[in-house]
Amino acid sequence: MTAVQEVPISAGGNPIGFGSMKRVEDQRFVRGQGNYVDDVNLPGMLHSAILRSPWAHARIKSIDTSAAEALPGVIAVLTGKALEGIPRPSLLGDNFAWMPTLSYDTQAVLATDKVRFQGQEVAFVIAESRYIAKDAVELIDVDYEPLEPVMDAKRAMDPGAPVIRDDKGQTDNSITDVHGHKTWESGNAISTAEAIARAEADPNCVVVTQEVMYPRVHPAPMETCGSVAHMDKVTGQLTLYTTSQAPHAHRTVYAMVAGLPEQKIRVISPDIGGGFGNKVGVYPGYVLSILGTIVTGKPVKWIEDRGENLMSTSFARDYHMTGKIAATKDGKILAVDVDVLADHGAFNGVAQPTNYPAGFFHIFSGSYDYPDAHCKVTPVYTNKAPGGVAYACSFRITEAVYVIERLVDCLAAELGMDPAELRLKNLLKPEQFPYTSPTGWVYDSGQYEKTMRVAMEIAGYDELRREQAEKRARGEYMGIGISFFTEGVGAGPRKDMDILGLGMADGIELRVHPTGKAVLRLSVMSQGQGHETTYAQIVAHELGIPPEDIDVVNGDTDQTPFGLGTYGSRSMPVSGAAAAIVSRKVKERARIVAAAALECSPDDLEWELGRWSVKGDKERGKTIQEIALLSHSSLELPEGVEGHLDATAVYNPPNLTYPYGAYICVVDVDPGTGVVKVRRFIAVDDCGTRVNPMLVDGQVHGGIADGIGMALMELIAFDTDGNNLGGSFMDYLLPTSMECPSFELGETVTPSPHHPIGAKGVGESATVGSPAAVVNAVMDALAPFGVRHADMPLTPSNVWRAIQGNPIRVDMAIE
Amino acid sequence: MEISMKINGAEVTHDVEPRTLLVHFVRENAGLRGTHWGCDTSNCGACVLWVDGTPIKSCTMLAASAAGHDITTVEGLEKDGKLDPIQQGFIECHGLQCGFCTPGMLMTGRWILDNNPKPSEEEIREGISGQLCRCTGYKNIVDSIHWAAAHPAENEVSA
Ligand code: FES
Numbered sequence: 001m002t003a004v005q006e007v008p009i010s011a012g013g014n015p016i017g018f019g020s021m022k023r024v025e026d027q028r029f030v031r032g033q034g035n036y037v038d039d040v041n042l043p044g045m046l047h048s049a050i051l052r053s054p055w056a057h058a059r060i061k062s063i064d065t066s067a068a069e070a071l072p073g074v075i076a077v078l079t080g081k082a083l084e085g086i087p088r089p090s091l092l093g094d095n096f097a098w099m100p101t102l103s104y105d106t107q108a109v110l111a112t113d114k115v116r117f118q119g120q121e122v123a124f125v126i127a128e129s130r131y132i133a134k135d136a137v138e139l140i141d142v143d144y145e146p147l148e149p150v151m152d153a154k155r156a157m158d159p160g161a162p163v164i165r166d167d168k169g170q171t172d173n174s175i176t177d178v179h180g181h182k183t184w185e186s187g188n189a190i191s192t193a194e195a196i197a198r199a200e201a202d203p204n205c206v207v208v209t210q211e212v213m214y215p216r217v218h219p220a221p222m223e224t225c226g227s228v229a230h231m232d233k234v235t236g237q238l239t240l241y242t243t244s245q246a247p248h249a250h251r252t253v254y255a256m257v258a259g260l261p262e263q264k265i266r267v268i269s270p271d272i273g274g275g276f277g278n279k280v281g282v283y284p285g286y287v288l289s290i291l292g293t294i295v296t297g298k299p300v301k302w303i304e305d306r307g308e309n310l311m312s313t314s315f316a317r318d319y320h321m322t323g324k325i326a327a328t329k330d331g332k333i334l335a336v337d338v339d340v341l342a343d344h345g346a347f348n349g350v351a352q353p354t355n356y357p358a359g360f361f362h363i364f365s366g367s368y369d370y371p372d373a374h375c376k377v378t379p380v381y382t383n384k385a386p387g388g389v390a391y392a393c394s395f396r397i398t399e400a401v402y403v404i405e406r407l408v409d410c411l412a413a414e415l416g417m418d419p420a421e422l423r424l425k426n427l428l429k430p431e432q433f434p435y436t437s438p439t440g441w442v443y444d445s446g447q448y449e450k451t452m453r454v455a456m457e458i459a460g461y462d463e464l465r466r467e468q469a470e471k472r473a474r475g476e477y478m479g480i481g482i483s484f485f486t487e488g489v490g491a492g493p494r495k496d497m498d499i500l501g502l503g504m505a506d507g508i509e510l511r512v513h514p515t516g517k518a519v520l521r522l523s524v525m526s527q528g529q530g531h532e533t534t535y536a537q538i539v540a541h542e543l544g545i546p547p548e549d550i551d552v553v554n555g556d557t558d559q560t561p562f563g564l565g566t567y568g569s570r571s572m573p574v575s576g577a578a579a580a581i582v583s584r585k586v587k588e589r590a591r592i593v594a595a596a597a598l599e600c601s602p603d604d605l606e607w608e609l610g611r612w613s614v615k616g617d618k619e620r621g622k623t624i625q626e627i628a629l630l631s632h633s634s635l636e637l638p639e640g641v642e643g644h645l646d647a648t649a650v651y652n653p654p655n656l657t658y659p660y661g662a663y664i665c666v667v668d669v670d671p672g673t674g675v676v677k678v679r680r681f682i683a684v685d686d687c688g689t690r691v692n693p694m695l696v697d698g699q700v701h702g703g704i705a706d707g708i709g710m711a712l713m714e715l716i717a718f719d720t721d722g723n724n725l726g727g728s729f730m731d732y733l734l735p736t737s738m739e740c741p742s743f744e745l746g747e748t749v750t751p752s753p754h755h756p757i758g759a760k761g762v763g764e765s766a767t768v769g770s771p772a773a774v775v776n777a778v779m780d781a782l783a784p785f786g787v788r789h790a791d792m793p794l795t796p797s798n799v800w801r802a803i804q805g806n807p808i809r810v811d812m813a814i815e
Numbered sequence: 816m817e818i819s820m821k822i823n824g825a826e827v828t829h830d831v832e833p834r835t836l837l838v839h840f841v842r843e844n845a846g847l848r849g850t851h852w853g854c855d856t857s858n859c860g861a862c863v864l865w866v867d868g869t870p871i872k873s874c875t876m877l878a879a880s881a882a883g884h885d886i887t888t889v890e891g892l893e894k895d896g897k898l899d900p901i902q903q904g905f906i907e908c909h910g911l912q913c914g915f916c917t918p919g920m921l922m923t924g925r926w927i928l929d930n931n932p933k934p935s936e937e938e939i940r941e942g943i944s945g946q947l948c949r950c951t952g953y954k955n956i957v958d959s960i961h962w963a964a965a966h967p968a969e970n971e972v973s974a
């Protein structure tokens with residue numbers, strides 16, 4: 001465990017260790033020299049387009065591809081039927097029409113029997129150009145027999161509801177996980193029910209029940225998904241350039257899906273234009289580009305349109321939650337129970353650890369000290385796109401934070417207590433860590449009250465409340481919203497966490513060249529996080545090599561060791577630890593080499609950044625650069641000691657890390673139009689040690705914008721006919737520079753005791769923590785109208801209707 | 816049809832389908848892949864470049880309509896091996912993460928400063944409001960443009 005210390009500056013002007021440092025990768029990006037998947041151009045490359053279903057639920061009676069095939073420039077048209085004819089030499093099914101999902105379900109690559117959501121893949125055209133491929137898609141004639149769609153999770157469980165997954169012989173729309181469970185529970189159901197019953201009977205207690213919907217949203221990275229596949233017929237080598245947050249895991253899945261030898265598959269994720277969980281899943285389009293190159297013998301590129309991205313790839317949330325919170329009348333929380341109906345779409349394709357079928361939702365008990373909590377999650381199939389775990393949700397902690405933080409505010413309203421005071425009264429105390437939550441999570445460290453007070457101080461909380469009172473007296477509606485969140489990130493440990501049987505641990509490799517320059521190879525994958533910069537800083541911190549002398553490689557399975565990739569904020573907690581550990585291995589080897597060169601015992605040496613020297617005789621020493629050369633030289637090393645300064649490591653985290661934060665949002669609401677203006681947003685994050693504070697702040701900024709977007713404008717809605725109403729950026733609204741204020745950040749630093757450098761990860765903190773702050777602020781503004789809750793997104797019409805006592809129902813399809 | 820235009824000062828001629836979009840002409844035919852594409856509906860601004868010095872969403876213009884005009888893309892910002900202050904500003908202020916929106920933001924940012932060398936925060940926010948960024952929350956983009964305003968190149972007339 002290390003905290004930030006005074007850091008020397010390198011000749012290149014960079015901190016030799018932790019501190020704000022300009023990013024290495026920016027040099028290419030500001031010149032327009034990034035290399036994204038759509039920038040990959042191979043000789044003889046063909047292009048492709050996917051025909052997608054216009055119906056949410058329909059039987060396919062016939063598909064006529066003859067006109068498309070006859071179009072000049074079209075090379076091949078693949079349908080589900082054609083894929084059924086390609087035998088698959090693997091354990092996961094006997095043909096290519098279906099593929100496994102990351103949750104042990106199956107998903108159609110191209111629909112055969114039925115289409116099950118609007119936008120589902122029906123046919124794949126390969127052509128000489130993208131324009132021709134698109135033309136050919138228009139020429140495919142599909143005869144559909146429309147079926148009644150199930151667009152509403154509540155309706156999905158009705159006994160008479162149409163059955164979506166008849167392909168699996170199902171007779172209802174329930175989902176069964178790999179362990180045979182149809183509902184997922186955690187915490188203590190009995191003690192929680194008893195605590196709530198006691199509170200209900202006790203005149204000194206209250207129980208508040210609130211239904212809250214976290215509607216379906218989409219991560220919508222600026223770059224859509226895509227791939228370029230190339231199979232070399234002679235060598236049997238498949239190279240796949242793809243938008244993947246987890247290149248190694250994807251390679252293994254392709255080896256399983258396609259029955260190809262894994263050593264012959266090379267997955268390259270070049271620069272990724274944002275991921276946010278959208279690029280964790282394996283999509284039919286990727287598989288089709290692979291099948292396309294196998295069929296044609298040429299490289300095949302597939303790039304999604306924005307509409308395809310929004311309508312078919314991993315959505316997020318769609319959690320219908322009913323929470324109960326019990327407390328004493330003076331504000332001591334006693335118990336929380338949450339019941340969830342989870343809409344998983346037409347295929348159970350959530351990307352999350354196998355043993356956590358509801359993701360990490362069970363951390364919903366939050367940042368507060370109370371003994372009894374319980375949740376039950378019931379997943380269902382609907383005729384919507386598959387997915388669910390995406391959009392920087394930290395495996396559904398977003399939903400968990402949202403429900404508890406809304407419940408706490410509803411409780412505050414019920415008690416007539418200030419929401420800050422209520423939180424301060426219940427926050428966990430520093431001496432309670434490590435803290436075992438009522439649902440069994442072991443929080444590593446925290447100084448919650450301190451962090452909360454820093455946020456209140458930056459906000460000028462008391463002054464804001466005074467201003468609000470004055471404004472209310474004048475008929476102006478200002479709201480102040482608080483959210484205090486705790487996340488558990490950095491999955492594994494591998495014994496508890498795996499995806500499709502792959503344990504969540506990550507490899508790393510460090511080589512120090514004879515001249516003292518180094519290369520670090522990562523299993524995790526940047527989608528904008530700046531790994532090339534921060535990981536060099538970790539090695540610099542450990543070894544004293546200037547960061548500009550260290551190259552960081554990621555995103556190529558041929559060049560990097562195996563690991564599960566970047567999502568769930570796991571890079572810094574897992575690979576960040578691996579980087580420190582592999583550096584320490586090199587440091588120990590350097591000590592032996594230095595001792596041999598200095599003709600002393602390794603025990604006689606001491607380390608100061610970048611140099612081993614003889615204890616008590618500082619003059620006699622060797623720098624890491626000198627040692628690197630010596631390690632490759634003719635210097636005689638002790639028996640059994642290999643030369644060179646290289647090392648590898650695999651880091652299997654002993655526990656999750658638990659970043660947390662206190663957020664305060666200030667809004668002004670115009671009751672006449674329902675327009676919400678976010679005036680201020682204060683975010684105080686504690687993510688442990690900050691390797692590069694500038695980059696931490698940047699990630700927090702992005703997450704706050706996400707939260708403002710989800711709270712106020714983003715929604716993938718459906719009508720009762722099954723039409724997706726959020727299939728373009730005209731309908732799916734994202735926040736612009738005008739909706740976002742200039743964020744005000746603060747920090748506290750409580751290192752994780754079990755992480756080698758004390759870092760906790762921060763990539764998703766703000767996306768997880770901010771929506772509740774915005775919604776709480778709007779509800780606070782609307783309190784004079786008697787409004788206690790309205791669901792996101794709080795669009796002007798929704799706010800206006802909430803004021804009229806009739807907020808929009810986002811939990812149901814639109815008539 | 817044969818289409819010619821000047822891109823970053825060089826004459827470029829290609830035989831393309833009449834319906835070819837300018838963004839595709841620049842990326843596929845001229846091979847300048849710094850200009851990106853991010854949506855179907857002219858909403859994102861990843862494709863912004865200049866036509867005769869004015870920022871345009873190049874996904875919304877036919878290459879044929881740009882024939883004979885002067886196009887400037889992100890690749891044209893660096894002069895004589897020296898980054899434009901707007902490029903330097905984005906590096907200094909961490910104005911980018913994944914970099915996908917960045918070329919469009921740079922082109923608009925440069926144009927804002929060319930027309931208003933000392934813009935206010937509000938003016939910058941309004942200037943980039945037709946472009947989306949999913950990573951930065953815009954704050955550091957605003958700061959980056961301010962940085963460039965405060966550090967004009969030697970040949971720029973500072974206001
Ligand atoms: S590509 Fe989105 S506006 Fe041009």
Ligand code: FES
Nearest residue numbers: 912916948949950
């Ligand atoms: S930096 Fe990623 S979209 Fe702007």
